[in-house]
Amino acid sequence: MDNKYKTIIITLPVNEQQMAKFDECAGCGRVFYVPQEDLTEELVAEASVIIGWAAPSMIRASEKLELLQLFSAGADAFVAPGILSENTVLCNATGAYGKAVAEHAFALTLMLMKKLYLYRDAQVTGSWTDFGPVTSPGGATVLIAGLGDIGLYYARLMKSMGAYVIGVKRRQYEKPEEVDELVLTGEIDKVLPRADIIMSVLPGTDETRHFYTKERFSLMKKSALFINCGRGNAVESEVLLSALRNGEIAAAAIDVAEQEPLPAESPLWSQENLIITPHVAGSYHLPDIMEGIVGIACENLRHWAGDRQYRNVVDKKSGYKK
């Protein structure tokens, strides 16, 4: 079938300028803008390209679907067997989130270091109370697990305030200039005891599920701060809670939870030395994000209409970008 008869569904809430960009690179396909919540199985079954998101249950391994360009960096929901047909190339939006998520994680880090969550809690009770010593990124040792664009951006922010950065990466490669030291994920236990701050942006894969075990928390400094802006299932709620309650670490901040939304009855909510934000670091809350996604998606639409040498292809076995 000629591309011009094929259906391209875009679920991203784009503005007119961004629509114009898509029009330029759609390569003759018929483009439909459908809000994610209005998608139906019939619409999805017609699509040769979906840009944004569609429920895995709706895709039903459609043979027609040639390209699924996700709005997200995480692709874990789509790599399970039976979701996508062999014909479908899965691409993620790695690269669009670096600034937004790193800045959110950075703000959480400083909020922890300067005890601003305690001051906010005291404010609500009208209490002019001094919570004592604080810390500074200057001279702190920061361990960053996951050195994609988010991890590297965060590394730059922390280094600009004088931190020493240890990067943790799954595969061996050359040390990027953003970090002072590089270790493999398998060697993380050797460096955990040195870290004042552990910032995790590990993606959701089989390997990273429940990565931060009770044993790993016990290797951390009692003064350590733990930040998770990757995937919630990297740490079991009970394990995190127990580390915080038993003083194995000083405090934590999470933008992700094992179960999302985090149930109202979860004891995590009321844990004083834990800051929770509801998976908002990587939403469309900074204009940079949508611009980044549209850029990647346009590039891949051009590849679809042309050489099919896509950018950001996800390996359906590992769940990682190839």
Added chain:
Amino acid sequence: MDNKYKTIIITLPVNEQQMAKFDECAGCGRVFYVPQEDLTEELVAEASVIIGWAAPSMIRASEKLELLQLFSAGADAFVAPGILSENTVLCNATGAYGKAVAEHAFALTLMLMKKLYLYRDAQVTGSWTDFGPVTSPGGATVLIAGLGDIGLYYARLMKSMGAYVIGVKRRQYEKPEEVDELVLTGEIDKVLPRADIIMSVLPGTDETRHFYTKERFSLMKKSALFINCGRGNAVESEVLLSALRNGEIAAAAIDVAEQEPLPAESPLWSQENLIITPHVAGSYHLPDIMEGIVGIACENLRHWAGDRQYRNVVDKKSGYKK
């Protein structure tokens, strides 16, 4: 009288290493370490040098007091007529607070930009709620009122995240490299409408009292964020409250209040879009601060024993460092 018979009172809670530094540079004077709360009028009346702090009411214009080296940058309580005799040189600790206060102000700024105070409030109620768009220092215009060491340190932090910085300074001097633009305090009304963030570290002087008037808040963007880490009397509580309630600015964070401690019944406490910390940015909460104060004080003790060409002398008329 020979210096060796003179009394030096140090009220700083110093450690042994810092004591050793003082011993090295005390120049034969008799050094007494007296915690601030244990000072008496009798002790103060004996002192030729006080390092740290003494209640203005205890000093009673003592003719004996040759040097009062404050632990603070602010010296407003000591410049009123009748507090210090003509014989007393007043020095402040400008320079010791740059990093600590600037980092605190920076953390407050990011907490405001990323709406982390709203997320903390929602957390307490167990609510997984998305508060929508956030902003980034990247591309933001930041106005910094007061370009001492705190203001310049904060300027560097904001610029490292991509902000455009306008510095506001009382006296004409060459534009420091930390800022993109420099205006005089008298011209601030011209630049207020351009600022996304207004960070104030103005000292407490007659000129800066109630500096941020109702009219000045009305010149600010409705989306502006206001941060005060200088002196509380730079803005009247009612004026700030009304600007926040009427949406003349989006949100604010203050480490200082007109009356400290802020009374429990103040309506500021419960203003949702205001973050309050209880004048802790410049406490001894980072080791850097005490190190900085001890450094300045030792230098001035050496000058006292020698050339009397002191560093950080405060002009008793203007309240500013000369």
